[in-house]
Structures are given as structure tokens and as C-alpha cells.
Amino acid sequence: MMIWLNQIIQGVLLGGYYALIACGLSFMFSVMRIINLAHGSLAILAAFGLFVLASRLGLSPFLGLLIVLPAMAAVGWLLQRTVLERSLRGGLLVPILSTFGLSIVIDNLLFQQFGADTRSLAPYIGDLSYSSWAITDDIDIGQLAVLTLAAAIVLLGGLQLFLTRTSLGRAIRATAEDPDTVGLIGIDARRVNATAAAIAMVTVGIAGAFLAMRATFNPYSGGQQLVFAFEAAVIGGAGSLWGTLGGGIVLGVAQSIGAQIDPQGFLITGHVVFLAVLFARLYPSRFALQLPRLRRQPA
Amino acid sequence: MPEAPLPDAPVLEVAGLAKRFGALVVLDDIDFAMRGDEAIGIVGPNGAGKTTFLSVIVGAHPPSRGTIRFRGADVTRMPAADRCRRGIIRTHQVPRPFSGMTVFENVFTAATSGGGAGRDEAYQRSIESLALCGMMGVANRRADTLGLLDRKRLELARALGTNPVLLLLDEIGGGLTDAEAGALVETIRELRHRGIGIVWIEHIVHVLLQVADRLICMDAGRIIADGRPDDVMADRTVIDAYLGGGAG
Numbered sequence: 001m002m003i004w005l006n007q008i009i010q011g012v013l014l015g016g017y018y019a020l021i022a023c024g025l026s027f028m029f030s031v032m033r034i035i036n037l038a039h040g041s042l043a044i045l046a047a048f049g050l051f052v053l054a055s056r057l058g059l060s061p062f063l064g065l066l067i068v069l070p071a072m073a074a075v076g077w078l079l080q081r082t083v084l085e086r087s088l089r090g091g092l093l094v095p096i097l098s099t100f101g102l103s104i105v106i107d108n109l110l111f112q113q114f115g116a117d118t119r120s121l122a123p124y125i126g127d128l129s130y131s132s133w134a135i136t137d138d139i140d141i142g143q144l145a146v147l148t149l150a151a152a153i154v155l156l157g158g159l160q161l162f163l164t165r166t167s168l169g170r171a172i173r174a175t176a177e178d179p180d181t182v183g184l185i186g187i188d189a190r191r192v193n194a195t196a197a198a199i200a201m202v203t204v205g206i207a208g209a210f211l212a213m214r215a216t217f218n219p220y221s222g223g224q225q226l227v228f229a230f231e232a233a234v235i236g237g238a239g240s241l242w243g244t245l246g247g248g249i250v251l252g253v254a255q256s257i258g259a260q261i262d263p264q265g266f267l268i269t270g271h272v273v274f275l276a277v278l279f280a281r282l283y284p285s286r287f288a289l290q291l292p293r294l295r296r297q298p299a
Numbered sequence: 300m301p302e303a304p305l306p307d308a309p310v311l312e313v314a315g316l317a318k319r320f321g322a323l324v325v326l327d328d329i330d331f332a333m334r335g336d337e338a339i340g341i342v343g344p345n346g347a348g349k350t351t352f353l354s355v356i357v358g359a360h361p362p363s364r365g366t367i368r369f370r371g372a373d374v375t376r377m378p379a380a381d382r383c384r385r386g387i388i389r390t391h392q393v394p395r396p397f398s399g400m401t402v403f404e405n406v407f408t409a410a411t412s413g414g415g416a417g418r419d420e421a422y423q424r425s426i427e428s429l430a431l432c433g434m435m436g437v438a439n440r441r442a443d444t445l446g447l448l449d450r451k452r453l454e455l456a457r458a459l460g461t462n463p464v465l466l467l468l469d470e471i472g473g474g475l476t477d478a479e480a481g482a483l484v485e486t487i488r489e490l491r492h493r494g495i496g497i498v499w500i501e502h503i504v505h506v507l508l509q510v511a512d513r514l515i516c517m518d519a520g521r522i523i524a525d526g527r528p529d530d531v532m533a534d535r536t537v538i539d540a541y542l543g544g545g546a547g
Contacts, residue, residue, distance in 0.1 A: 186413020
């Protein structure tokens with residue numbers, strides 16, 4: 001029994017990371033209607049940024065964020081102005097293709113620069129990477145995992161407050177709903193969207209930092225992170241911030257329980273839950289109580 | 300702040316304005332000027348270019364030719380958001396509220412962005428706009444729960460939130476009962492009283508005539524009559540435009 005409880009607790013903590021990585025994807029989708037397939041690669045880009053600062057300058061990853069996050073914001077702004085804005089004019093499919101292309105470019109630039117070696121920021125954060133609190137004899141919770149979940153809650157809650165309580169946040173919501181009308185009430189939709197992209201990239205930078213501290217990464221790790229982010233965002237109902245937290249936790253718990261059932265079941269259980277939720281969302285009417293189908297009247 | 304214009308100086312001046320969508324000419328060489336204290340009604344058959352005229356003035360569509368001057372400054376190439384901050388605002392015939400936001404948030408957002416107001420001022424102005432449009436009772440409801448009448452009111456309240464100099468109204472009277480139309484006329488009169496210039500497109504002419512002191516008739520992208528409402532309504536070309544060229 002304790003084993004299962006432990007798996008659930010570990011799953012919830014893991015879900016904190018998934019919520020973190022899904023946050024930017026979900027935010028960008030809800031505000032700009034862009035599915036950013038370069039999402040994972042951008043998180044890895046931020047991770048390498050922190051890695052360079054830590055390994056070459058000896059800067060702790062937490063201090064490194066002070067440099068990397070503004071840089072990621074600039075990347076988001078530029079990305080929106082140069083790539084996303086233009087591709088969105090070509091319809092919904094074009095941004096998917098262009099961000100897919102962008103992910104390939106980022107992955108290969110990182111590969112060219114850093115090679116295929118696997119890295120981690122764990123050596124640069126002292127004992128935070130392995131310290132844990134013993135709750136009972138059977139249950140230990142990692143300090144970094146708790147910090148990750150706390151970061152996810154603070155980030156998603158902060159974004160929620162930002163969107164509802166600040167004038168920029170309201171402008172972002174209004175632009176998300178109707179980018180043509182906002183201009184007529186004095187909101188510069190281009191600027192608002194570029195700001196929103198910058199904010200999304202800051203969250204991606206934070207997620208990249210936690211990824212690099214809790215696990216290992218290499219230039220091609222982005223794809224896997226994108227899949228986790230996508231699954232968490234879809235399970236949570238893309239576009240809802242608190243839903244994203246819930247989606248991350250559902251995914252984390254599913255994977256964690258899957259791993260308990262079978263050591264190889266970690267990923268597959270997560271994917272199965274994702275697919276189940278996706279189908280339930282695609283065919284809501286199939287699950288609704290329905291009248292028996294009326295027989296067609298003969299002509 | 301924009302320079303204070305002389306009372307007689309036009310607030311809006313449009314010269315040689317044309318708008319084409321491909322081969323379709325929607326506005327054809329329009330010249331138009333109005334003072335800031337005027338209330339102008341625009342009538343004309345469907346497809347005359349009335350709504351497009353408003354869209355070009357606010358900057359939703361760039362004109363194909365011609366110039367637009369607002370308070371003496373050339374705004375022809377200015378983005379819509381900047382024109383709004385200078386005081387030009389329109390409402391839409393089919394209301395376009397931000398449906399995921401509350402009624403108050405809709406107006407407040409307009410007041411802080413287009414109105415350029417700080418928090419307290421925007422709050423005051425939002426309350427005032429909502430009260431003027433009779434919407435205080437539904438201020439905290441989400442906009443997507445409103446019926447059509449309240450959506451139309453919200454369209455007006457949100458426009459007022461931006462503290463406009465010139466208010467362009469696109470058929471906000473359509474589908475109203477006589478009592479509702481009467482209340483609307485009172486609201487628009489109050490706005491005039493506060494010094495807001497009004498341009499109002501409306502098919503319900505008798506409602507329009509209760510407010511307008513100048514009437515314009517458009518047909519096929521041109522202004523075919525412009526003057527005192529009685530004169531325009533009696534104009535031969537106007538009658539022909541409405542009833543068709545062959546009529547009596």
C-alpha cells in the first residue's frame with residue numbers, strides 16, 4: 001500500500017515539472033493560437049545557456065537565470081516578430097511547420113556547438129540535487145522535486161494573477177480573443193503578442209533550468225520534452241493555466257504508477273492516458289447521454 | 300495632448316477617399332468634413348459603403364487613395380490603435396465583445412488602453428460609461444452570457460471607456476423596441492451634450508432624425524446628398540437611391 005502511495009506522491013511531484021514545461025506551450029497556444037513545436041528545443045537552448053554560465057564562469061544555475069531569462073524573453077520577442085507573426089498570416093498550419101523547422105535548426109546548432117555529450121546542471125547545485133526529506137520509512141520526497149512543484153504553482157498562479165489583475169494581462173486576454181477588434185480600442189496587437197511571446201519564453205527558460213537540474217540533457221532532448229509538454233497541456237485542456245497544472249500532475253501520476261506496474265511502463269502509461277483524454281475531448285458527444293437514433297423516414 | 304482646435308475647425312476631414320477590394324470599388328472619391336460638435340447621420344441602401352467608410356476612418360482598413368485628417372493631423376497611415384488613443388472610436392453593427400471577460404473588464408480594458416487612463420481614472424470612467432448605458436446591473440457578468448441588447452449596449456459602453464472625441468456608431472439601433480430606441484436616443488444626446496462628435500449609421504431613420512442635425516446619404520460608394528435632414532430626405536436622388544432608379 002505504502003508503495004502505491006509513494007508512487008502517487010512521486011507522480012504528483014513529477015507532475016510539477018510537466019506543468020512547468022507545459023506552461024509556455026499552453027500560454028502560447030491560448031494567446032497566439034500557435035502550437036510551438038520548437039518549445040522543447042528552446043527549453044534545451046536555455047539549459048545549455050545555464051550550462052555554459054555554470055561550467056565556464058562558475059555561476060550557479062539560479063544566478064544564471066538572471067541572465068538567461070532576459071535572453072529568453074528577447075528570443076521570444078524576436079521569434080514573434082520575425083517568424084511566428086509572419087507564419088500565422090499563412091494560416092494555422094504554417095506556424096506548426098515553421099516552428100518544426102526552427103526546432104531542427106536549434107537542435108543542430110546546439111549539436112554543432114556542444115557535441116552529442118549528455119550534460120546536467122546537477123553538479124552545480126550542490127546537495128540540492130539529491131537531498132530529500134524522509135516523510136515515513138517508505139516515503140522520501142526530493143527537495144528539488146518539491147522546489148519544482150512549488151515553482152510550477154507560483155509560476156502558473158502568478159501568470160493567472162497577471163492575466164486578470166494587470167492592464168497588460170487584460171490586453172493579452174483581449175488580443176487572444178479578437179486580435180482585430182483590440183486595435184480599435186487602442187491596443188497594439190503586435191506589441192501585445194510579442195510581449196506574450198517573451199513571457200512564454202521566460203517560462204520556457206525556467207522549465208529548461210529545472211529540467212537540466214533534475215535530469216540529463218543533450219542537444220536532441222527537445223523532442224521528448226515537447227511530447228511531455230504537449231501531453232500535459234492537452235490533458236489539462238490547452239489554454240487553461242490551472243488545467244495545465246492538473247494535466248501535468250495527471251501525466252506524472254500516470255507515468256509513476258505505470259513504472260510501478262512494470263519497469264518499462266513509465267512512458268507508455270503516460271501516452272495511454274494522454275490518448276484516452278484526447279479521444280474523450282475529440283468525441284465528447286460519444287460519451288454524452290443520447291436519444292436513440294431516429295430511423296430515417298422513407299421518402 | 301493634441302492642440303485644441305478652433306471651434307469652427309473641422310475635427311475630421313476626409314479628402315478624395317477611395318477604397319477598393321480588388322476590382323470592387325466600395326468607396327469612390329469621398330470628400331467630407333465635420334466639426335467636433337456635430338451629430339451626423341448616415342443613411343443609404345445596403346452596399347452603399349457606409350460601414351466601410353467607418354472602417355477606413357478608424358484604420359481597420361487602409362484606404363486605396365485619399366487622406367484622412369483628425370484634429371488637423373494626417374492620420375491616413377496611422378495604425379488603428381494610435382487613432383483610438385487620439386480619440387476616434389467605432390462600434391460594430393454585430394457586437395464584438397471580448398466574450399471571456401466580464402462586462403466591467405471589457406470597458407476597463409478599453410479605458411486603460413485606448414483611453415490611456417491610470418487605474419483610478421479608468422475605474423471611474425468605466426463606472427460612468429456603464430451607468431450611462433444602463434449596464435451597472437450586469438457589470439460583473441461574463442460578456443458571453445449577455446443577450447443581443449446588452450451586447451449592443453456593451454459595444455457603446457466600451458467605446459465610451461476610451462474617452463472618445465469622435466464616436467462612430469454602426470447601426471446600434473437595429474432590432475430595438477421603441478422604448479429601447481428612446482433610451483438610446485437619450486444616451487446619444489447626453490454624449491453630444493458632453494462634446495463628443497457623433498457619426499451614426501442607421502436604417503431606422505426616424506430614430507436617427509431625433510439626434511442628427513446633419514444627414515448624409517451614400518449610394519454606390521459616393522455621398523449623394525449632404526445637408527439638413529429635412530432637405531436630404533426630400534432630395535430626389537435620395538428617394539431614387541432608396542426606391543430604385545425606376546421608381547415613380
